[in-house]
Amino acid sequence: MIFKDRGIEIKTREQILLMRKAGLVVGRTLELLRAAVKPGISTGELDAIAEDHIRSSGATPSFKGYHGFTGSICASVNDEIVHGIPGDRVLADGDLISIDCGAIVDGWHGDAAITVGVGEVASELLELARICEESMWHGFAAARLGGRLTDISAGVEKHVRGTSSYGIVEDFVGHGIGSAMHQPPNVPNYGRAGRGPKLIEGLALAVEPMLTLGKQDNHTLDDDWTVVTDDGSAAAHTEHTFTLTPQGPWVLTALDGGEAKLAELGIKTGALAD
Incomplete structure (x- = not known):
């Protein structure tokens, strides 16, 4: 393992492959949770499903x-942007829930999030979730070896600004990931291209746009975790962990490595062979 300037961790091929194993656990867990989301289920029940699947897969949440967080997932509902604590809250028809999940395999992390509608959901909320996810993929599509970190940021922002008037949350950003869940560098979801650390092989990043239906201003509740919009507007959060190879981006937490979504944008994936 080599550490470059700014404390950025550069992984070996073997370490990236271990991150892929962790990423697959996360991806499969989120698909289980997507299927389980329905009116009447509690966020605590979703958390139990996640923990059981992660541990039965030979991984650790x-x-x-x-830092004292009590869940295996973050479950953020409606105006909650991120870091919602799973518990007794029961999901109702029309809710929008963002589920963030992480897993560790042999000391290496994967981290991803999805936003899911509960039952019959207003079209404006589904559109918010759709644009949030799309913006993440546009961020990946902007990444090239030899490029700069904020190429990703600009890709995310360009898609959001070009398709909507949503708020882009600035207080919470993506991050480096590897032997720890949160590492340098930060990955903002806005900004000019061509800035920040160079994108090189062995760098792994979690890209996670957070959008709001209203303004992006937010505050943290008294539980010291849950972040909500100041104006009470709904929020969406999408995340994947990815790396770059000479062949293209490889999305470590997507079950297909990101192949389908990136192909829609004319980008080839760069999966490493086991």
């Missing part, structure tokens, strides 16, 4: 115990 990244979130549980992290």
Whole structure:
């Protein structure tokens, strides 16, 4: 393992492959949770499903115990942007829930998030979730070896600004990831291209746009975790962990490595062979 300037961790091929194993656990867990989301289920029940699947897959939840966090997932509903604590809250028809999940395999992390509608959901909320996810993929599509970190940021922002008037949350950003869940460098979801650290092989990043239906201003509740919009507007959050190879981006937490979504944008994936 080599550490470059700014404390950025550069992984070996073997370490990236271990991150892929962690990423697959996360991806499969999120698909289980997507299928389980329905009116009447509690966020605590979703958390139990996640923890059971992560542990039965030979992995460890990244979130549980992290700075005292009590869940294996973050479950953020409606005006909650991120870091919602799973518990007794029961989902209702029309809710929008963002689920963030992390797993560790042999000391290496994967981290991803999805936003899911509960039952019959207003079209404006589904559109918010759709644009949020799309903006993440546009960020990946902007990444090239030899490029700069904020190429990703600009790709995310360009798609959001070109398709909507949504608020882009600036207080919470993506991050480096590897032997720890949160590492340098930060990955903002806005900004000019061509700035920041160079994108090189062995760098792994979690890209995670957070959008709001209203303004992006937010505050943290008294539980010291849950972040909500100041104006009460709904929020969406999408995340994947990815790396770059000479062949293209490889999305470590997507079950297909990102192949389908990137192909829609004319980008080839760069999966490493086991």
